[in-house]
Amino acid sequence: xxxxxxxxxxxxxxxxxxRPAGRRNLRMSFAVTFIAVVxxxxxxxxxxxxxxxxxxxxxxxxxIDAPLWPATPTTYELEGRTxxxxxxxxxxxxxxxxxxxxxxxxxxxxxxxxxxxxxxxxVGSWRSLNHVFRLDPQWNNFSDVWELIDYPRLxxxxxxxxxxxxxxxxxxCTLVAYGFARFxxxxxxxxxxxxxxxxxxxxxxxxxxxxxxxxxxxxxxxxLPLLVPTFFANAYxxxxxxxxxxxxxxxxxxxxxxxxxGPIRILRSVIIPxxxxxxxxxxxxxxxxxxxxFLGPLLYLSAKPELQTLAIGLARFEGIHFSDPNRIxxxxxxxLAIPVVVFLVFQRVFTRGIVITGxxx
Amino acid sequence: MTATTLPRxxxxxxxxxxxxxxxxxxxxxxxxPWIIGFLVxxxxxxxxxxxxxxxxxxxxxxxxxxxxxxxNWQRLLSDAGTWRSLGVTLKFAALQLPVMIVVPFAVxxxxxxxxxxxxxxxxxxxxxxYVVPFVAGVFVWQSMLNSETGWINGALERLGVAEPPNxxxxxxxxxxGLVLLxxxxxGGGVIxxxxxxxxxxxxxxxxxxxxxxxxxxxLRNVTIPLMSPVIxxxxxxxxxxxxxYFLVPLVLKNGNGEPGGATLFYNxxxxxxxxxxxxxxxxxxxxxxxxxxxxxxxxxxxxxSRRFVYYAxxx
Numbered sequence: 001x002x003x004x005x006x007x008x009x010x011x012x013x014x015x016x017x018x019r020p021a022g023r024r025n026l027r028m029s030f031a032v033t034f035i036a037v038v039x040x041x042x043x044x045x046x047x048x049x050x051x052x053x054x055x056x057x058x059x060x061x062x063x064i065d066a067p068l069w070p071a072t073p074t075t076y077e078l079e080g081r082t083x084x085x086x087x088x089x090x091x092x093x094x095x096x097x098x099x100x101x102x103x104x105x106x107x108x109x110x111x112x113x114x115x116x117x118x119x120x121x122x123v124g125s126w127r128s129l130n131h132v133f134r135l136d137p138q139w140n141n142f143s144d145v146w147e148l149i150d151y152p153r154l155x156x157x158x159x160x161x162x163x164x165x166x167x168x169x170x171x172x173c174t175l176v177a178y179g180f181a182r183f184x185x186x187x188x189x190x191x192x193x194x195x196x197x198x199x200x201x202x203x204x205x206x207x208x209x210x211x212x213x214x215x216x217x218x219x220x221x222x223x224l225p226l227l228v229p230t231f232f233a234n235a236y237x238x239x240x241x242x243x244x245x246x247x248x249x250x251x252x253x254x255x256x257x258x259x260x261x262g263p264i265r266i267l268r269s270v271i272i273p274x275x276x277x278x279x280x281x282x283x284x285x286x287x288x289x290x291x292x293x294f295l296g297p298l299l300y301l302s303a304k305p306e307l308q309t310l311a312i313g314l315a316r317f318e319g320i321h322f323s324d325p326n327r328i329x330x331x332x333x334x335x336l337a338i339p340v341v342v343f344l345v346f347q348r349v350f351t352r353g354i355v356i357t358g359x360x361x
Numbered sequence: 362m363t364a365t366t367l368p369r370x371x372x373x374x375x376x377x378x379x380x381x382x383x384x385x386x387x388x389x390x391x392x393x394p395w396i397i398g399f400l401v402x403x404x405x406x407x408x409x410x411x412x413x414x415x416x417x418x419x420x421x422x423x424x425x426x427x428x429x430x431x432x433n434w435q436r437l438l439s440d441a442g443t444w445r446s447l448g449v450t451l452k453f454a455a456l457q458l459p460v461m462i463v464v465p466f467a468v469x470x471x472x473x474x475x476x477x478x479x480x481x482x483x484x485x486x487x488x489x490x491y492v493v494p495f496v497a498g499v500f501v502w503q504s505m506l507n508s509e510t511g512w513i514n515g516a517l518e519r520l521g522v523a524e525p526p527n528x529x530x531x532x533x534x535x536x537x538g539l540v541l542l543x544x545x546x547x548g549g550g551v552i553x554x555x556x557x558x559x560x561x562x563x564x565x566x567x568x569x570x571x572x573x574x575x576x577x578x579x580l581r582n583v584t585i586p587l588m589s590p591v592i593x594x595x596x597x598x599x600x601x602x603x604x605x606y607f608l609v610p611l612v613l614k615n616g617n618g619e620p621g622g623a624t625l626f627y628n629x630x631x632x633x634x635x636x637x638x639x640x641x642x643x644x645x646x647x648x649x650x651x652x653x654x655x656x657x658x659x660x661x662x663x664x665x666s667r668r669f670v671y672y673a674x675x676x
Contacts, residue, residue, distance in 0.1 A: 025476065032476040039471070040486045043544070046505040047490070049512055053504065172394040179391025183384050186377075191392065198403055200601050200659060204628060205652040208635050208645050209409035210402055215420065232398025263387045292494040294608055299636065311496045315612055318500060328500055336497040343492040347485050354549055355556040 054329040055137040061326060071133035076112040085112065086129040088122055096132045097122075141330040145317070148327070151334060153306060154313040161226055161297075161309060162290035168230030169237055169286045170279065176233045177241030178267050182253065198235045211299060223307065225300045226293075230286075237282045243356050244278035245271060281353030284346050291339045310335045407652075413645035420639035433646040443647065446630035447654075449623065454603040456536050457543070461599045462592060465550030470584075472551070473558040484555070491548025499612050502542040503529065513541070529613065532623045539609060539624075550595055557591035558584070589670045597659055604655055607632060627651065 053061065055070040063073075074085040076098035083098040088109060097109035097120060107126045108119045145151065180192055214225040252270045261269070272279070297312045305316070314335045318328050343350055377385060389396075414433050417424060437443055471477065472484055490498065505511050506528040514525035528538035561584065569579050585592075607628035610616065616633060618625030631651065635644025 028476040029478055032471070032474050033478045036471055036477055036483050039468070040483055044486060044490070045512060046501045046545075049505055050501045172398075175391045176395040179388050183388030183391065184381070185385030185388035188388065191396075194399070195395065198399070200597070200655070201403065202601070202605050202648070202651050202655050204605065204631055204648040205410055206403050206406035208413065208641050208648060209406040211635075212418070212420070212641060213406075229398065229402055231394065232402065233395035234398075238395065263391075288492045292492075294494075294496055294612070311494050314494075314500070315496050319615070325504060329504065332497045332500050336493045339492040339494065340489060343489060344485070347488070351484070351488065351552050354552045 050329045050332055053325055054141055054327075054333055055139070056326055057138045057141075058324075058326065060136070060138070065130065067133055069135065070137045072136035073131040074134050076110070078110065078115060083110070085132040086126065087132055088129060090120070090122065099126055099129075102126055138326065141326050142334065145327050145331045145334060148321075149313045149317045149331060150305075151310075151313075154308060154310045157307060158291060158309040158311075161223060162287045164223075164227050165230040165290050166283050166286045168227065169234065170283060172231050172233040173237040173241055173282060174267070174272070174279070176238045177245055178263075178271060180238065180242045181245035182250075182263075182266075182271075195235050195238060199239075214300065220300055221304045221307070222300070226296045237285070240282060240285075240353060240356055241275070241278055244275055248274050277349060277352065278356070280346065280349045281356075284342060284350055285353060287342060288339050410645040410648055413642050414649060416642050418641040420641065429642075433643050436643060437646050437650065442625075442630060443627075443650075445622065446625050446627040449625055450604060450606065450627040453536050453539065453606065453626065454600075457540050457603050457606070458596070458599055460540050460544075461547070461550065461603075462595055464544070465547045465595070466554050466588070466592065468547065468551045469554030469558055470580075472555055484552075487551055488548040490545035493545060495546075495608065496612055498545050499542065499609055502545075503613060506538055506541065530620050532621045535620060535623045542609065542613075553595065554588070554591060557588050561587045586671045590672060593662075593666050593670045597662060600658055600662065601655060604628075604651065604658070 052068055052070065060066055060070055060072060074096070076083045076085055078098070078100070083100050085096055085098050086109075087094050088097045089095075095111070098112050099107060100110050100119065101108035103126070105125065106121065106123045108121055110119060111117055180188065180195075210225075214220060217224075219225050219228075248271060252274075253266050256266050256270050291309075292311065293309070294311050294315075297309045301308045301312065305313075308316070314331050317331050321327055415428055415430060417427050417429050417432075468487055472480060472487065477483065493501075506513055508514055508525070508527040508530070511528075513528070517525040526534040526538075528534050528541070565583050565587070566579055569583050574582065605628050607626045610618075610624035610626055610629055611632070614624050616629055618629070627647075628651070631644055631647040634640050634647060
């Protein structure tokens with residue numbers, strides 16, 4: 001121990017050391033952070049690409065020398081005629097001039113800022129010149145998609161299914177986790193093992209009879225097959241809640257029990273008030289899960305466009321408008337915006353939840 | 362004597378005092394939503410799926426329900442489509458599994474580096490795409506991987522690659538393409554790996570450094586052995602997941618298996634059998650084969666895990 005502390009005083013960093021000292025470490029910091037910046041930029045670049053496409057129209061997307069950002073060539077109107085504006089190098093400076101008379105070897109330009117100055121003669125091929133672009137984002141792509149896929153309806157459906165399911169998951173999983181965390185009964189370990197084993201069960205092995213059952217019950221084409229099962233708990237969330245409940249000291253339970261509180265009362269006034277972080281994590285997990293869910297809505301709602309969710313609506317939209325990349329990417333952004341914002345707002349709660357399920361096993 | 366007392370003693374242990382019986386009753390009561398759910402949505406359906414394999418349930422045809430013996434299982438053995446689709450899934454898994462283990466681990470190493478500044482921001486940014494609904498992710502990456510206009514090929518061309526691959530339409534490149542397309546899903550693995558790395562006691566690194574171990578030696582002899590339980594956990598979950606892979610090709614290629622049947626994954630074949638053709642019985646047979654394969658593979662990995670997983674402490 002004495003040795004390690006001496007190393008530390010010498011400025012030889014250890015993992016987790018917040019500020020390693022020395023010039024060599026400064027260089028290391030720069031290198032490692034640079035790698036991280038490049039990696040994260042590459043990792044998120046598809047999102048940037050999606051945004052730039054969503055803000056363009058077809059012409060802007062296919063224009064040969066168009067820049068990355070949504071841009072339109074600047075034009076200049078004079079006496080009812082429209083001229084393209086180019087960047088022209090004259091006497092060592094670049095000037096933005098409107099091309100009025102095209103020629104093979106030499107052309108005539110006019111300065112839009114000072115049209116009265118008359119024609120400016122320039123020697124050289126105008127084809128070698130670059131257009132002047134101005135920022136011209138096509139926000140209407142978003143409003144088009146809003147109407148084309150009936151976005152308000154899909155958004156309402158997605159939110160409603162996510163929130164009702166969230167209530168179901170919170171109610172059922174809290175009760176079950178409380179049962180596993182606080183009560184002793186024969187077969188508890190066996191039941192818990194079975195619960196965990198269901199995580200590894202391929203869903204297809206239970207899906208066919210469940211699907212057949214829902215069809216026979218007349219639930220096909222309704223939200224019921226998506227909502228009813230959430231009220232019967234699931235392994236992930238029960239596990240997460242139970243792990244957290246186990247960390248809450250029993251002293252308070254026992255004190256409440258001595259004062260005559262029953263199990264439900266203890267759950268409501270002792271356990272739940274102390275478990276908000278994990279309850280919030282489960283709630284957010286479910287919203288993200290539900291937003292992402294594709295198979296369920298696909299199986300049960302494919303014939304009912306008015307009941308579908310954003311995920312299905314987006315896939316359907318892509319199937320019809322596959323040759324319209326601008327609107328597809330606008331739809332993509334409108335589908336992913338809410339879960340991403342929810343994550344960014346609650347990211348601490350979210351990552352803590354994953355750590356509990358993933359590591360403390 | 363012993364033969365009679367032993368069972369009796371076990372029996373007595375199960376007879377609970379009134380107080381313990383009350384506690385047990387409450388326990389079962391709280392568990393009841395899950396127990397009912399397990400029976401109705403998991404246990405009984407599993408049995409019914411198995412029974413279905415011996416029948417002729419087809420929701421499209423109005424034939425009387427009948428037991429057909431082993432017909433479905435015989436069809437399974439002779440059905441080239443099944444084995445081809447299983448091959449597709451295994452081929453993809455061979456590429457996807459290493460990536461899903463190594464990439465999150467590498468990103469977590471980067472995020473855990475004491476030299477990294479702004480760790481919190483990087484952690485959020487690496488995790489963020491994990492919450493993007495996968496349908497949206499598929500369309501984003503489909504555009505990104507476009508052979509002519511996509512940025513990936515644009516970058517490759519700039520790096521001097523004369524003929525960059527036609528990722529999603531070439532049988533030779535479709536699996537790397539799908540792996541890239543799924544890269545936004547690493548977030549969960551990154552967080553789990555990162556938490557694992559943080560739990561490694563720093564004294565071990567100090568000791569290794571005193572012994573003259575460099576970065577690579579520390580990684581090999583300290584980090585990887587201590588991370589083996591986390592890696593093992595990720596491996597099991599990834600295996601179960603990859604064996605069920607089919608939603609991405611379903612969305613990407615409308616489930617038609619293009620190019621050249623290379624995306625007709627096992628679960629996609631299963632899905633089409635039971636949903637498109639409504640053949641519940643043959644679909645069930647395929648589902649049970651998948652279940653069997655999953656159990657066998659996880660069992661096998663658990664067996665060999667004793668050799669490479671190091672559990673600090675009691676285990």
